[in-house]
Amino acid sequence: KAGVTQTPRYLIKTRGQQVTLSCSPISGHRSVSWYQQTPGQGLQFLFEYFSETQRNKGNFPGRFSGRQFSNSRSEMNVSTLELGDSALYLCASSSLTGGGFFGPGTRLTVL
Amino acid sequence: GENVEQHPSTLSVQEGDSAVIKCTYSDSASNYFPWYKQELGKGPQLIIDIRSNVGEKKDQRIAVTLNKTAKHFSLHITETQPEDSAVYFCAASRDNYGQNFVFGPGTRLSVLP
Numbered sequence: 001k002a003g004v005t006q007t008p009r010y011l012i013k014t015r016g017q018q019v020t021l022s023c024s025p026i027s028g029h030r031s032v033s034w035y036q037q038t039p040g041q042g043l044q045f046l047f048e049y050f051s052e053t054q055r056n057k058g059n060f061p062g063r064f065s066g067r068q069f070s071n072s073r074s075e076m077n078v079s080t081l082e083l084g085d086s087a088l089y090l091c092a093s094s095s096l097t098g099g100g101f102f103g104p105g106t107r108l109t110v111l
Numbered sequence: 112g113e114n115v116e117q118h119p120s121t122l123s124v125q126e127g128d129s130a131v132i133k134c135t136y137s138d139s140a141s142n143y144f145p146w147y148k149q150e151l152g153k154g155p156q157l158i159i160d161i162r163s164n165v166g167e168k169k170d171q172r173i174a175v176t177l178n179k180t181a182k183h184f185s186l187h188i189t190e191t192q193p194e195d196s197a198v199y200f201c202a203a204s205r206d207n208y209g210q211n212f213v214f215g216p217g218t219r220l221s222v223l224p
Contacts, residue, residue: 004154033210043155043200043214056211090154094210102147102154 002027004093004103012109018079021106025072025093031055032074033100034066037088046089049074078108086110113138115203117215124191125223132218134201135183141203145212146175146186149198158199159186191222 005024013019025032033056034046045058049068066076072093078085086109092100114137124130136144142163147155161168161175161184168175172191177184188195198219202212 031210033212035212042216043202043212045211045213048210050210056206058211092210098143098160099157100145100210100212101157104152104154 004091004101006089006091006103006106008106009104010107010109012111013081014111015081015083017081018077019081019108020075020077021089021091021108023074023076023091023093023103025074025091026095026101029093029095029099029101030072031094031099032068032072033092033094034074034076035090035092035102036060037090037105038086043090046076081110083110113141113203113205113213115201115213115215117201117218119218120216121219121221123221123223126191126193128191130186130188130191130195130220130222132186132199132201132220133183134185134203134215135181136203136213137182138203138205138213139179139182140205141213143204143206144175144177144184145202145204146173147200147202147214149200149217155200188220191220193222193224196220196222 031050033048048056068074088105090105092102094100117134145160149155174187201215
């Protein structure tokens with residue numbers, strides 16, 4: 001079974017731009033969560049989607065948003081990028097029996 | 112909200128020795144506790160998990176123990192090998208199957224040959 005895939009793997013953007021990251025979960029998994037990983041703040045939960053509905057949300061500003069499609073693939077969007085948004089963005093998928101299984105992440109650099 | 116503490120932040124052991132990493136959590140409603148291993152350039156890999164109705168779980172050289180009363184759980188790695196070197200994260204979740212994790216800050220484990 002293929003693992004969680006994330007695209008792109010690396011991104012460089014400038015302040016004020018917006019970015020969209022994509023995540024394809026493990027086949028059959030309906031839950032997708034997103035996390036931000038930075039050296040200073042560690043791993044922080046952004047939001048979780050289940051069957052196209054946002055089920056949980058972390059403490060991030062409204063510039064961070066996401067969605068999930070009917071095939072369980074998910075995207076997250078960050079608008080008006082700030083330098084502090086530079087991070088590794090990870091998504092994880094899970095089934096009803098447990099998880100989460102993380103993808104390799106997207107490394108976002110904001111200049 | 113939930114807060115997860117993890118100790119030690121760094122740990123060096125000789126190959127073949129055991130390693131123990133400890134975590135405490137604050138939310139008594141948390142009921143799912145996974146452990147992750149993250150190698151350089153990779154996403155976290157789930158290595159073992161435990162639910163609140165179980166006190167201990169073992170998978171080959173890895174074991175996890177949970178003390179609900181004290182709100183702490185520990186990862187035990189026996190017969191460590193150089194390939195065990197990585198950053199280990201504990202996490203806690205209130206969801207039964209845990210997708211809203213609060214992570215500990217991580218432990219960098221180095222296994223010296």
